Amino acid sequence: MSLIFRMFWLLISSPFKPRLPHVKPINELNMIVLPNDLDINMHMNNGRYLTICDLTRVDMFIRTGLARTMLKQKWMPIITEHTMIYKKALKPLQRYTVKMEVSGWDDRSFNMLHTFLVGDRIVAEGTSKGVIYSKQHGVIPPQRVMDTVQQILEQA
Amino acid sequence: MQQYSLNFEVRWADMDANRHMRHSAYNDYAAHLRVKLLKAIGLDLASMAKLNFGPVLFREEIIFYRETGMGETVSVDVKLQQSRPDGSRWTFVHEFKKENGKTAARLTVDGAWMDLTTRKLTALPAQYQQSIFEIPLSDDFFLEEQP
Numbered sequence: 001m002s003l004i005f006r007m008f009w010l011l012i013s014s015p016f017k018p019r020l021p022h023v024k025p026i027n028e029l030n031m032i033v034l035p036n037d038l039d040i041n042m043h044m045n046n047g048r049y050l051t052i053c054d055l056t057r058v059d060m061f062i063r064t065g066l067a068r069t070m071l072k073q074k075w076m077p078i079i080t081e082h083t084m085i086y087k088k089a090l091k092p093l094q095r096y097t098v099k100m101e102v103s104g105w106d107d108r109s110f111n112m113l114h115t116f117l118v119g120d121r122i123v124a125e126g127t128s129k130g131v132i133y134s135k136q137h138g139v140i141p142p143q144r145v146m147d148t149v150q151q152i153l154e155q156a
Numbered sequence: 157m158q159q160y161s162l163n164f165e166v167r168w169a170d171m172d173a174n175r176h177m178r179h180s181a182y183n184d185y186a187a188h189l190r191v192k193l194l195k196a197i198g199l200d201l202a203s204m205a206k207l208n209f210g211p212v213l214f215r216e217e218i219i220f221y222r223e224t225g226m227g228e229t230v231s232v233d234v235k236l237q238q239s240r241p242d243g244s245r246w247t248f249v250h251e252f253k254k255e256n257g258k259t260a261a262r263l264t265v266d267g268a269w270m271d272l273t274t275r276k277l278t279a280l281p282a283q284y285q286q287s288i289f290e291i292p293l294s295d296d297f298f299l300e301e302q303p
Contacts, residue, residue: 040201041210041272047187050180050216079179083217089275 003051006031010055014062022064022149026101029056033094043089049124050082053114056100057130065156069149075132075140080109084126094118103127105142157290160196161233162189166226176223177230183216186250186263189232197287209278212270218263222254229255235294237264241302243280243288244268 010029020027031052039045057077061067070076090096099115109129116124132140164185172178190211194200204210224230231253238247250263271278280288 040205041212041270045187046213046216047180047183050183054178054180076174078174078223079220081217081219082179083215085215086213089212 003055006055007058010058010062014059017059017063019065020060020063022066022146022153024102024104025060025064026099027056027060027063028097028099029059030095030097033090033092033096035092037090038092041089043091046084046086049084049086049114049116049126052098052116053082053100053126053128056098056114057112060100060102065149065153066145068156069145069152070132072152073134073148074136075134075145077130078133079128079130082126082128084114084124086124088118088121088123090116090118090123096123107141107143108139110142157196157292159233159292160189160193161231162192163229163231166224166228166230168226171226174223176225179218179220182218182220182252182261182263185230185232185252186234186248186265189234189250190248190265193234193291197284197290199284199287207281208272209269209281210272211267212277213265213267215266216263217265218261220261222258222260224252224254224260230260234291236288236291236297237294238266238298238300239288240300242285244277245300246288248291249294 033044037044037048061070061077095118097117099117101113102110103113104111109131112128112130114126114128115122132142132145134140166177170177170181191201194211233251235249236246237249239245245268247264247266252260252262254260268277269280270276
């Protein structure tokens with residue numbers, strides 16, 4: 001994680017935001033393009049979009065209760081595929097919203113949708129697949145992950 | 157050019173909380189390799205700055221097969237998978253290989269060139285249009301029709 005200050009801010013602020021459902025959650029973060037996000041073309045570097053998607057994941061993990069579940073179970077999230085399509089450049093100091101949605105799952109992976117918006121206009125969008133992995137048990141099926149989050153939330 | 161690849165030693169800054177290389181670092185390594193490759197065919201950053209254009213990506217797709225750990229050396233290569241005859245649109249494919257030769261990830265990027273004044277897509281300057289075909293071609297290389 002190269003966005004250490006933005007990550008730190010999320011770790012402080014996300015626990016105080018409204019909780020998200022642990023099944024098919026959707027979240028949004030309002031961001032601004034900072035000078036260290038730019039490349040020599042003076043727009044946000046393509047690699048940065050992927051790192052920003054990581055921030056939305058962390059926010060979602062915290063707000064759904066998955067972060068707490070993963071800590072308790074010693075699970076870890078792993079991204080297995082990521083595709084981004086860039087439509088319009090993000091300029092220096094431009095404000096944008098990044099939206100993430102868990103759109104579904106199969107017996108192994110969660111499917112995620114990522115959308116970068118300036119106002120109502122989509123400037124980039126993508127999909128990713130991720131798994132929850134345990135060193136002891138390998139990949140944890142998504143349904144079991146969601147059931148465990150539910151149990152831990154009920155116990156709290 | 158038969159092959160173009162670089163070895164990277166995975167640094168502390170490339171790691172994530174799972175103690176393996178963070179997924180966006182793969183894209184950073186590939187971007188670095190592409191810049192070196194363009195320089196190798198005569199299209200360096202100074203020339204691009206002089207002509208006021210630069211590369212821009214439309215799409216990136218990465219699939220991860222194996223994790224890469226701290227201190228490991230990962231080899232990254234690049235091949236041209238698709239291009240227009242004038243080099244104005246292109247697709248590069250990168251393969252990331254671990255020290256044991258196994259594939260860690262495969263990245264595909266689609267892109268073009270952008271005029272940095274008008275912020276619009278532009279053609280590759282005529283003097284570089286053939287240079288792009290010096291880049292190693294993938295086995296499934298496809299020459300698009302010029303629109």
